[in-house]
Amino acid sequence: MAVKNLSAVLHAKLDLRLENRDVPAIGEEDVLIRMGPVGICGSDIKYWTHGYCSGVFVLRAPMVLGHEGAGTVVQTGSKVGNLKVGDRVAIEPGVPCLRCRICREGRYNLCPRMQFCATPPVHGNLTRLFKHPAAFCHRLPESVDLEHGALVEPLAVAIHACNRGGVKAGSLVLVCGAGPVGLLCMWVAKCAGALGVVVTDIDDQRLAFAKEKGADYVINVRGVEEPIAAQQIISAAGCSPDVTIECSGSDYSMTLGIHATHPGGSVVQVGRGTQIPSIPLTLAATKEVDIKGVFRYANCYPTAISLISSGQLPGLKSLISHHFPLAETEMAFKTALSRDAGAIKIIIECDQ
Template sequence: MAAERNLSVVVHRAGDLRLENRPVPEPGPNEVLLKMHSVGICGSDVHYWQRGRIGDFVVKSPMVLGHEASGTVVKVGSSVTTLKKGDRVAIEPGVPRETDEFCKNGRYNLSPSIFFCATPPDDGNLCRYYTHNANFCYKLPENVTFEEGALIEPLSVGIHACRRAGVTLGSTVFICGAGPIGLVTLLIAKVMGASQVVISDLSASRLEKAKELGADATIEVGGESPQELAERVKSTLGCMPEITVECCGAEPSIQAAIYATRSGGTVVLVGLGPEMVTLPLVNAAVREVDIRGIFRYCNTWPMAIAMLASKKVNVQPLVTHRFPLEKALEAFETTSKGIGIKVMLKCDPSDQNP
């Protein structure tokens, strides 16, 4: 294996994306070495490639991209007892570096010391071989594919958002944005018991995909004001939604989310846009509309695996394009053009199957 090439997708600076051969890493005592299989391209990967930064996270040295991933264990560290060579696993990309107060109360995603794949200065896993903390690698059942395993990462955002929103039996839900995160939020809201889910987007093709995945109604956004969009949501649902999940991050969309939500309801902000936005906070305050944020996810992989294994959730329709790792640059161009939904890179040249 030492003689094998570890082809990796590396961003050097804004606009500079390269395929490079790096050494095959050795796992530490608590790590496993993985032969990567499927890695999805996320909007954040494209952002680092095109702009070299996301907020305070700046690419200052070459960084391997990729954090939506699955692979096979090929070597285990000396202290690892939970996994063995040959195990197929899904990777949770965020690993706390220390057991701080956030880890102790179960909200490890908020730990300031967290390691996160493909977030400067930490390398991601869009490569042939990658080492990761064994406690954050989850064994996949035989009936869950590698691609489904890779899609657990975006699916986890939907799970965390719906948990924070309090989606339950009979909930009425409005989702702003039918990109990958909006669509997985739709899937999770439905499986958690939402009675009606309406989803909005600028793209008619993405709304068609939302219908395929179970949306009760769709709204193609035009040039209307946030208040007018809120009225369209109300007339479409026949009521104001109890829960709105905002997956765009655009200021008008967040405004519409607040106006649309029923008094006493909840708005969850998933999409990240400008650092400063103007919002109708008085409208929210006097109607007791709760506004909640989310940061990635925590404690979601076991639930996601159980739902995929039981076939309660079908994420395969989200994958619209597949490329071998050698064609990663073409795959990134495809993603940046907004073509399709989820672009999946296949890292194992001997196994290009889902």
């Protein structure tokens, strides 16, 4: 009897189906993974609700969703030497060409030939059995379980964002947006030695959670004009933030960051706002505030796994608010979209 490979397949906007697909045949440098937990990302929600993400990546054919995954190796290709059957792995979803100039420079996340899980036309890992190059599967130490493994991907985003912003010992950091990536940026900044972290949002419940989890200051900016909100941040913290990390996907927060950030500091854009935002670039230039983009991550998985295994992020799994079996994927997506559900990070268990 053929093995059934149940998968969550998006056919079009709001058309998400569970289908039994063929088990993928692995190549000599691939591994076959029995998937465990897979997190729902904002990009997954965007594809489901709009059929596109960031205005650039457009769904044109059925695609398996999911890119925040971990699982157990069940088969290895003939040339795989770094993994064996039974190893538990966190899957780095982006596979670059490793040959172009940008890859050779080490910034492989910007590779023009990047193949990234659940980015059209590449299938994701919200499936029972998934094939992936062994070079981009990171073995998990015994102290790191598969749920932690599924959180490595968003944690890598936070590490890359803090690296881009130059967060260091003594920095004051402003994080705009108290969602999962914002909270992870807060924790990573603290691990890097940040003197304090201010978190802004428009949701009191999320701000209360951020405060409980270590934010030094939280400010609700709903309905507050950016220059006034900036002054509130400076007054609360006693000085201007050295680094702002925008995680809300709001043009408002980019403007807020430019107003609030100390002259000579950095504003890092993690969230995706409008394609052509209206932000005060002249003010940024006058203050010599560097605006830096973030696109996924590069060389951050080992650091993420090390932070988890060393116990520096003891509250990491508290981000997981809901669990669903693979058969209830659509309900999981509806829960992620619902404000009433109070979801933070939703995990789909592919082996259930």
